[in-house]
Amino acid sequence: MPLTAELMMFILVATATLTIGQHNGSLDNYAQIFEPLLSQLDGTLELHLRSPRDADQDFVQFLLRQQGSAMRVHVGQDVDVYQHSEDTLHHFYIFNHVYQMQQYLRLFINPGGFYILAIEGFTGEEQKNLQQFMETVWRRHGHNRVYYVPLVGQGVLLYNPFLQSVVPAEDEHSFERIYTNLYGYPLRAYIFDSVYSALFGDGDTEQVLRVTGPDAIAAETVAKHLNFTLNYAWPDDEFFGGRLPNGSYTGGVGRAHRRELDVIFAGFFIKDYLTTQIQFTAAVYMDDLCLFVQKAQRIPQSIVPLFAVRVDVWLCFFVVGFACTFVWCCLRGLNLGLGIERLSDQKDDTANDRYISIAWRIFIDTWVVWVRVNVGKFPPYYSERIFLASLCLVSVIFGALLESSLATAYIRPLYYRDPNTLAELDELNLPIYIKHPAFRDDLFYGHDSQVYQRLNKRMKLVGEGEDRLINMVSKIGGFAGVTRAASLELTDRRYIMTHKVHKIPECPKTYHIGYVLPKPSPYIQGINKVLLQLLAGGLLEHWISDMKERAKWNIHQYPEYLAELGASNWKVLTLTDVQLAFYALSIGCILAAFVWCFELIYK
Ligand SMILES: *[C@@H]1O[C@H](CO)[C@@H](O)[C@H](O)[C@H]1NC(C)=O
Ligand SMILES: *[C@@H]1O[C@H](CO)[C@@H](O)[C@H](O)[C@H]1NC(C)=O
Ligand SMILES: *[C@@H]1O[C@H](CO)[C@@H](O)[C@H](O)[C@H]1NC(C)=O
Numbered sequence: 001m002p003l004t005a006e007l008m009m010f011i012l013v014a015t016a017t018l019t020i021g022q023h024n025g026s027l028d029n030y031a032q033i034f035e036p037l038l039s040q041l042d043g044t045l046e047l048h049l050r051s052p053r054d055a056d057q058d059f060v061q062f063l064l065r066q067q068g069s070a071m072r073v074h075v076g077q078d079v080d081v082y083q084h085s086e087d088t089l090h091h092f093y094i095f096n097h098v099y100q101m102q103q104y105l106r107l108f109i110n111p112g113g114f115y116i117l118a119i120e121g122f123t124g125e126e127q128k129n130l131q132q133f134m135e136t137v138w139r140r141h142g143h144n145r146v147y148y149v150p151l152v153g154q155g156v157l158l159y160n161p162f163l164q165s166v167v168p169a170e171d172e173h174s175f176e177r178i179y180t181n182l183y184g185y186p187l188r189a190y191i192f193d194s195v196y197s198a199l200f201g202d203g204d205t206e207q208v209l210r211v212t213g214p215d216a217i218a219a220e221t222v223a224k225h226l227n228f229t230l231n232y233a234w235p236d237d238e239f240f241g242g243r244l245p246n247g248s249y250t251g252g253v254g255r256a257h258r259r260e261l262d263v264i265f266a267g268f269f270i271k272d273y274l275t276t277q278i279q280f281t282a283a284v285y286m287d288d289l290c291l292f293v294q295k296a297q298r299i300p301q302s303i304v305p306l307f308a309v310r311v312d313v314w315l316c317f318f319v320v321g322f323a324c325t326f327v328w329c330c331l332r333g334l335n336l337g338l339g340i341e342r343l344s345d346q347k348d349d350t351a352n353d354r355y356i357s358i359a360w361r362i363f364i365d366t367w368v369v370w371v372r373v374n375v376g377k378f379p380p381y382y383s384e385r386i387f388l389a390s391l392c393l394v395s396v397i398f399g400a401l402l403e404s405s406l407a408t409a410y411i412r413p414l415y416y417r418d419p420n421t422l423a424e425l426d427e428l429n430l431p432i433y434i435k436h437p438a439f440r441d442d443l444f445y446g447h448d449s450q451v452y453q454r455l456n457k458r459m460k461l462v463g464e465g466e467d468r469l470i471n472m473v474s475k476i477g478g479f480a481g482v483t484r485a486a487s488l489e490l491t492d493r494r495y496i497m498t499h500k501v502h503k504i505p506e507c508p509k510t511y512h513i514g515y516v517l518p519k520p521s522p523y524i525q526g527i528n529k530v531l532l533q534l535l536a537g538g539l540l541e542h543w544i545s546d547m548k549e550r551a552k553w554n555i556h557q558y559p560e561y562l563a564e565l566g567a568s569n570w571k572v573l574t575l576t577d578v579q580l581a582f583y584a585l586s587i588g589c590i591l592a593a594f595v596w597c598f599e600l601i602y603k
Helices: 002-021 025-039 052-056 058-065 098-103 124-141 174-178 214-226 251-257 301-307 311-337 355-370 382-411 422-428 437-441 450-457 469-475 485-489 493-497 524-536 539-557 559-569 575-602
Strands: 044-049 070-075 090-095 115-119 146-150 156-160 165-169 185-190 198-202 207-212 228-233 263-269 278-280 285-294 432-434 459-461 480-484 501-503 509-518
Touching: 025 058, 025 146, 025 156, 044 052, 044 058, 052 058, 058 090, 058 115, 090 098, 098 115, 098 124, 124 146, 124 156, 124 165, 156 174, 165 174, 185 251, 207 214, 207 228, 214 228, 214 263, 214 524, 214 539, 251 263, 251 278, 251 509, 263 285, 285 422, 285 469, 285 485, 285 539, 301 382, 301 575, 311 355, 311 382, 355 382, 422 450, 432 437, 437 459, 450 459, 469 480, 469 501, 480 485, 485 493, 485 501, 485 539, 493 501, 493 539, 509 524, 524 539, 539 559
Parallel strands: 044 070, 044 090, 090 115, 115 146, 185 228, 185 263, 432 459, 432 480
Antiparallel strands: 146 156, 156 165, 198 207, 263 509, 278 509, 285 480, 285 501, 285 509
């Protein structure tokens, strides 16, 4: 059979080439519409011919001459010809009458391609029937990408479901043009409480009253430009949803999968939801998935000065002190050994000292300079004096660093160290609680890194409890949570602002986010066009930053957080802030007392 078909096609093409001279007006029209369409075809166009005689039709010949596209020809009697496999996208049929088309209505499902239906005996009286048929296809199969070609030369017709009328197709864009103005057609839209959207409505009657947020504004703008009405459906409990182990789908993904919706205007991560029945619009923004933990404890006021600078600065301070003593000793050794002349104005009192006492003197002098106290007596050699001057300079710099850090430490509260990388989080050995099952195979799954593998094992799915995860983290602690970075800048901003929760800056995943439509959907092109214009104009970004700014002000709704913020704005130093100084003094006094007692007893 395939061989005969091929042979047949060869003959048909040959005849087509012979009859090429018989152009007339309607052929020009066909060329304008179908030539560009067929040359960009993805997939095969299936020609279903009733008999070889059909190939004599001008239009069929015209189709066969299109060399830019792949075609498959079926020739045969009723039963074979009026069947097609569901995975071919584009089909051509030829019918006697509109009435005959109606009998094969079930064929015209929407595989995402188009149909060309040629009608041989089309009379003016059938116009009404044709329109009825077009409307039925739209209602039954949800698409109108059907080009009707009456073979008695009336051009090509399309159905505009929004005006409920038959429109002539003029060029290859005629079909898309229908979708640039939907004339108030109600689209089944969907939105729910997400990061950039919120829904207000009556839970009892399941009526959506109002939607807000950048996503909702984007939806409104798209609707305004394409002139459709947004008919919001009441959301399921499971917002995003996904595939269940038994193969059914829940939430928004489920509704789009089952074609219960036309468009979802809530941002979904662009990733595999294990269904081929949905598609994404152009990516509208990006977001990270981040982990957060309870903020580390505050460092008590009594020991704050010790934490004013990091350990390595303290260490450097001591090491430099000892190293300088050593350098000075070396200089003195050289000066003495080489018998360099002492400066005349110095009294010669160290000349007879033992080396050990010279070294001791130098040690004390070094530390005196190092902590920025005046040295009592200058060394008797030029080289040593120059060395001392440089030491003074370094000590000024060090001292300034210490002092300024100390001042900041008193004004701004200091916290013990928070984990700032995933490796540090891994060392803390905290469990990671997640609320969306999707995170389980999103976040760390299938990664080579040992850290990711260990973190992946620590993830635990927790049920939707009374309290929000972030609230539990802030109050109880002891585990890490996962959330979108944007939500920490919006609704949950107060936790960050008041230092209740710490976001780990190293986020494991970044996603592009888009809206969702069923696949195939005739609306996708129109919606994408408007969305891309919004993006190019920076409008979505503007709405988002607007929302973030609002979230910042909203801290005023939470007096308890506000109080805490206000408290850290101004800092009055009190006695408690200088307690460390007194501790040091007390320790010094006690040590002195010990030494005095010791001397009293033994001398
Ligand atoms: C074009 O040709 C068809 C037959 O092939 C004919 O029925 C029709 O009237 C012609 N149209 C014009 C404008 O010549
Ligand atoms: C939008 O649709 C309404 C019908 O709901 C129609 O009256 C109006 O003219 C349309 N707007 C445009 C710009 O076509
Ligand atoms: C799959 O399970 C859910 C509940 O767990 C149920 O509602 C749904 O009907 C099931 N689907 C199938 C196809 O069994």
